[in-house]
Amino acid sequence: MDLNTSNNNTRKMIVINGGHFSSLAGFYEEASDVLMKDTDWKVGTLDGFDDILYGGFGVFENKEEIEIIWKESKKSEEDLGFKTTQEFYENKIRQGKPFNRELIQQKLDDLMAGKGQTLFDILIEIIQSHSNITLILN
Template sequence: MTVTYVIDGSRVTGLEQFWEVIGEAVNGPGGYFGRNFDALADCLGGGMGTPDDGDFVFEWRDHALSARALGHEETARYLRQSLSRVHPSNRSAFRQRLDEALAGRGPTLFDLLVETLRDGTAPGALRLL
């Protein structure tokens, strides 16, 4: 039987809230399901609350609200906060991504989350509603 996890997009007002919302969707109040992109990808691999057989879907309801909240402004904020932790060999590329986000171009956090969820689940397991 397929398990459905609901991501309430109306509650996603930024990246930190996304981590809370997806954690609660999978593992209940206060639940964890990643707090960064690598951890999310690891959680999607199993053993962190989803069925071992991979028979689950995410319904991202009100995803358009999340897309706005996780748009270029939030992406730039995230990149700016992360810049000091980036390996020196990657700083130039990272600054370029930040400049693109500040100019309203390039992939957003929403785009990256959707990509991570699609890459880590079975085809059709992410439903944007």
């Protein structure tokens, strides 16, 4: 885990290392380690990941300018790609409640048709939705 202040001293630099994980559960563990250091709270869902990016209860304050460097992002793009995403949706459909089966089936259908987002794409989109966060893929 690396947590440094970058050279310009206005932004915290947080490193997510794709070499540390190869699954969504592993990503959540890595995100918990680097973003929620010294707290009892762990990331366990996509919504939960989005929530911690608002800041205020982990390693950075609400709306604080931060830079996330995702090392080995190409590995993560493969690890959290088509096959993993397909399994993710199929598991939710199998589970049923509380998940909206129709919505998840549509997402799975889109994925199978080549026009849906992978888990990697979704994670990138979540990070980029926070205007105070700069994402660098290495």
